[in-house]
Amino acid sequence: QVQLLESGPGLVKPSETLSLTCTVSGGSISGYSWSWIRQPPGKGLEWIGYVYYSGNTNHNPSLTSRATISVDTSKNQFSLRLSSVTAADTAVYYCARVGSRSSLWPLDYWGQGTLVTVSS
């Protein structure tokens, strides 16, 4: 059973960079794409982007190039960096696995989520 676990600071100051890591267990990171999604308190879900295990990425343009997603296959981890954060970036951040092409790429395994608050 694939399991994902987010880790990183729960509090980030405005204008600084948010950094989160997702550790994958119970399966290899190879062969799949891996995604970040966020959810502001009381609101809906926003897709941030994904990284293929080879390192190719695709990001949501709404984040105006502030987001960087990377992968470390040796550690079975992938990461998110979001620069120049503001209070609007306060959210629960989820990592998830992107399912196969044959299943039309659903987000089939999710981490538990981690709340990141942007505040001075």
Add this chain to the structure above:
Amino acid sequence: DIQMTQSPSSLSASVGDRVTITCRASQSISNYLNWYQQKPGKAPKLLIYAASSLQSGVPSRFSGSGSGTDFTLTITSLQPEDFATYYCQQSYNTPWTFGQGTKVEIK
């Protein structure tokens, strides 16, 4: 971006009821449509992928249908554990986008 619109935004239902949630895409997405269930304080859980395929381990009372722009999630006999918020999501084009959610509450 492809806009996903769910209706209703919320509904009240009783245990045993048949519940239907609709999701409309702003352009054709073929069958690149997924449904998730989210309970308070928990991560979303995949229920249906490719519009109508049931994810492993999900009860058969959940079903999905549709293609193109109009999709439906149906719960044939609502159970106490089904009270949650449901989201549709398109994986046809990036940026992938979600509907605003439908909250299913106890009547």
